[in-house]
Amino acid sequence: MRILDKYILKKFLSSFALILMLLLPIAMAIDVSEKIDKFLRHTDLSLNTIITDYYLNFIVIFGNTFMPLALFIAVIFFTSKIAGNTEVIAIHSAKISFTRFLRPYFIGASIVAFIGLTMNHFIVPKSNKTYGAFNNAYLKKKDYNSDLLNNVNLQLGPNDYIYIKTWAVERKQGYKFSYEKFEGNKLKYKLLADNIRWSEADTSFILSNYQKRIILSDRDSIENGVLLDTLYTFTPEDLVNVDDLAKEMNSIQLYKHIQQSKARGISNLNTYLVEFHKRTSLPIASYILTFIAVCLASKKKRGGLGINLAIGITLMFVYVFLLKIAEVLGAGAETNAFVMVWLPNIFFGTLAIYLYLRNAKN
Known part of the structure; x- marks a missing residue:
């Protein structure tokens, strides 16, 4: 030099x-x-x-x-x-x-x-x-709502959407849950529940007071129930503040998270x-x-x-x-x-x- x-x-x-x-x-x-x-x-x-x-x-x-x-x-x-x-x-x-x-x-x-x-x-x-x-x-500033997320929306795939009115982060429990599946612009399936809770033991969600609605060509098929165990392609981590979560992961963890989310079918990453x-x-x-x-x-x-x-x-x-x-x-x-x-x-x-x-x- x-x-x-x-x-x-x-x-x-x-x-x-x-x-x-x-x-x-x-x-x-x-x-x-x-x-x-x-x-x-x-x-x-x-x-x-x-x-x-x-x-x-x-x-x-x-x-x-x-x-x-x-x-x-x-x-x-x-x-x-x-x-x-x-x-x-x-x-x-x-x-x-x-x-x-x-x-x-x-x-x-x-x-x-x-x-x-x-x-x-x-x-x-x-x-x-x-x-x-x-x-x-x-x-x-702390308040009683600091653990609550309101109006949570998530797109699981090209035609699959969920909505939760209120999600408690620490308890991993939500209220007023909705899952909708479309074919093009037409709604083909809808699942509503008063409550949704994450089960850590079997990595599934438990719905309570639910209603299933399948929209057929000539009629609607409706089913009501008290409890329903179901699997989805998202986890409670996908519902928290995405921006903060992304900034707190190093690049190796972030890349793995992106690949895992893609494998689960989450579209908007x-x-x-x-x-x-x-x-x-x-x-x-x-x-x-x-x-x-x-x-x-x-x-x-x-x-x-x-x-x-x-x-x-x-x-x-x-x-x-x-x-x-x-x-x-x-x-x-x-x-x-x-x-x-x-x-x-x-x-x-x-x-x-x-x-x-x-x-x-x-």
Whole structure:
């Protein structure tokens, strides 16, 4: 590795670490000011628990969230500095091409991407679980309905749907259950029950006060009963908050859960797929954001660092905005989660290629 590569790589990593270390204390200070009264309400809550269960995981989760922003600002910051000091002009005068100039940036982006991949796939999910448990135990307002989910809908297959008016998560019991089976747009079978309860022993559901209705071509067949043991392709875990559950599983567990759910015939798994694909797309964006930042900041401009930072932060907000839209749309049953999650990277990757080609010609 040449002296130039070591020089730029050192600037890259030190600036990235510095920006990240500036952002995290600010976020923590704001959080402490908002949560201090809630901490003090719990006399059984020790300082050690707050630090180990809450703020250590806070640093992991929000540090991982801030990484793309910190990377983008860091690259713009130090590249604008060396461009302003005419160091980039000296580099090009030494017959070093723009492509060769990018090599230490690529190495730095690879290091950040590797850290991001490791954190997203294995470390952050564990932190999300502990952080979420702390929030539920000490910070969220408790009421008698905290264990209840209302109006739970689930699509089991292309033509099979269930509905539960109220589901008690801890007791694994629901009220006002409905199962419907369609052929095209026509309802062919319906099962209603006052109560539904999960039986752990034989992994089945027990329905009470049920009514079966089979819709034939010329009449309806109706059967009433008190108790009915039945098997379905879903489990109680499929009824809880899908978004939280997906974020708390590491990628191996999440992949297995997706495959098991597919085998059980559950059709809409896009919320899980969005979370799974996002864990890779965000770290890979390190390359795209790095190259865009270098292309924007490697030329000396009127306004210098200030104008480069303004453009960079604007682009960063556009990226985050597109990412959030892609996540929401990707969770829909009719969309391709993989395509939607990678769409912001495709858009900004195209921009990065355009800026690279423009700079490489000069």
